[in-house]
Amino acid sequence: NAGVTQTPKFRILKIGQSMTLQCTQDMNHNYMYWYRQDPGMGLKLIYYSVGAGITDKGEVPNGYNVSRSTTEDFPLRLELAAPSQTSVYFCASSYSLMRGARRNGYTFGSGTRLTVV
Amino acid sequence: GQQLNQSPQSMFIQEGEDVSMNCTSSSIFNTWLWYKQEPGEGPVLLIALYKAGELTSNGRLTAQFGITRKDSFLNISASIPSDVGIYFCAGPRRRVYGQNFVFGPGTRLSVLP
Numbered sequence: 720n721a722g723v724t725q726t727p728k729f730r731i732l733k734i735g736q737s738m739t740l741q742c743t744q745d746m747n748h749n750y751m752y753w754y755r756q757d758p759g760m761g762l763k764l765i766y767y768s769v770g771a772g773i774t775d776k777g778e779v780p781n782g783y784n785v786s787r788s789t790t791e792d793f794p795l796r797l798e799l800a801a802p803s804q805t806s807v808y809f810c811a812s813s814y815s816l817m818r819g820a821r822r823n824g825y826t827f828g829s830g831t832r833l834t835v836v
Numbered sequence: 837g838q839q840l841n842q843s844p845q846s847m848f849i850q851e852g853e854d855v856s857m858n859c860t861s862s863s864i865f866n867t868w869l870w871y872k873q874e875p876g877e878g879p880v881l882l883i884a885l886y887k888a889g890e891l892t893s894n895g896r897l898t899a900q901f902g903i904t905r906k907d908s909f910l911n912i913s914a915s916i917p918s919d920v921g922i923y924f925c926a927g928p929r930r931r932v933y934g935q936n937f938v939f940g941p942g943t944r945l946s947v948l949p
Contacts, residue, residue, distance in 0.1 A: 723878075750936065761924070761941035762879075809878050813936055821886070824869045824926065825937060827878030 721745050725810050725828035732800040732835045740795040740831050742810030750813045751793040752777075752825070753785065755806040762809065768793055769815075800835045807832050840925055840940035848946045855912040857943040859925030868908040869926040869937065870899050879924055883910070915947050 726741045744751065749770045754762040764777030768787040782804060784796040793812075797804060811825040841860045849855055859868070867886055871879035883894050885901040885908060892899055900909045912919055922942040929938040 759944070762939045811878075815936065821867050821928065821936075822884060824871070824881045824884065825879075827880070829878050830876070 723810055723812055723826050723828035725808075725831050727831060728829070729832045730834070732797075732833065734800060734802065734835060736800050737796070737798045738800070740797070740808055740810075740833075742793045742795065742828060743791050744812040744826070745791065746812060746826065747790060748812035748814055748826070749790065750815060751787065752811045753783070753793070753795045754809045754811065755779065756809060757806050765795065802835050805833060805835045840927060840938060842925060842940040842943050844943060845941070846944040846946070848948060849915055850948050851915060851917060853915055855915055855919070855945060856909065857923060858907060858909045859940050860907045861927055862906070864905040865927040866905070867928050868899070868901055870897075870908070870910050871924040871926065871939075873922040873924065873942070875921065917947050917949060920945060920947050
């Protein structure tokens with residue numbers, strides 16, 4: 720199994736440009752998450768989804784949008800990129816606590832390193 | 837809300853030394869997870885703990901579920917250069933954001949040859 724796949728691995732954007740960070744998982748997890756990690760900092764939740772067609776805001780959602788049209792895919796959209804969005808973005812997925820998250824935790828992708836200049 | 841604290845924030849050790857780090861919560865947890873993030877990669881699950889007092893090993897790593905259920909400890913014995921990374925703890929989170937787990941801020945480990 721591939722697990723959680725994120726593309727691209729690196730990207731440089733100019734201020735005001737937009738882009739979509741792709742995330743796909745092949746583990747049939749119902750929960751998916753987007754985090755950002757700034758240098759020397761922990762993980763901050765941007766958006767999450769508990770299933771196809773259901774998304775909601777996390778702790779730092781401003782400047783981002785998501786959609787979840789299928790169980791496998793959870794793209795993150797940046798509109799009007801700003802320097803404050805320079806970060807490393809991680810997508811993760813899991814079962815719910817009742818279905819196995821307590822045993823298996825989250826599976827993370829390898830990240831997308833984004834620089835906005 | 838539920839928050840986790842990890843200490844130390846960072847540590848520099850000599851190769852071969854043992855390492856200890858901990859994670860504390862203001863809430864009681866029934867699960868503790870420990871993750872490692874290597875440079876340029878996403879976090880990977882190392883150890884999961886499910887009951888107070890439990891001691892679980894994964895190679896040179898040993899984690900313990902604190903008896904108060906509000907803390908957990910991770911020890912690394914005889915450190916090697918590939919132990920470098922950030923170690924995160926995580927515990928189940930009340931559905932404030934619908935997610936299952938909350939993560940600590942991490943302990944950054946550097947191993948000097």
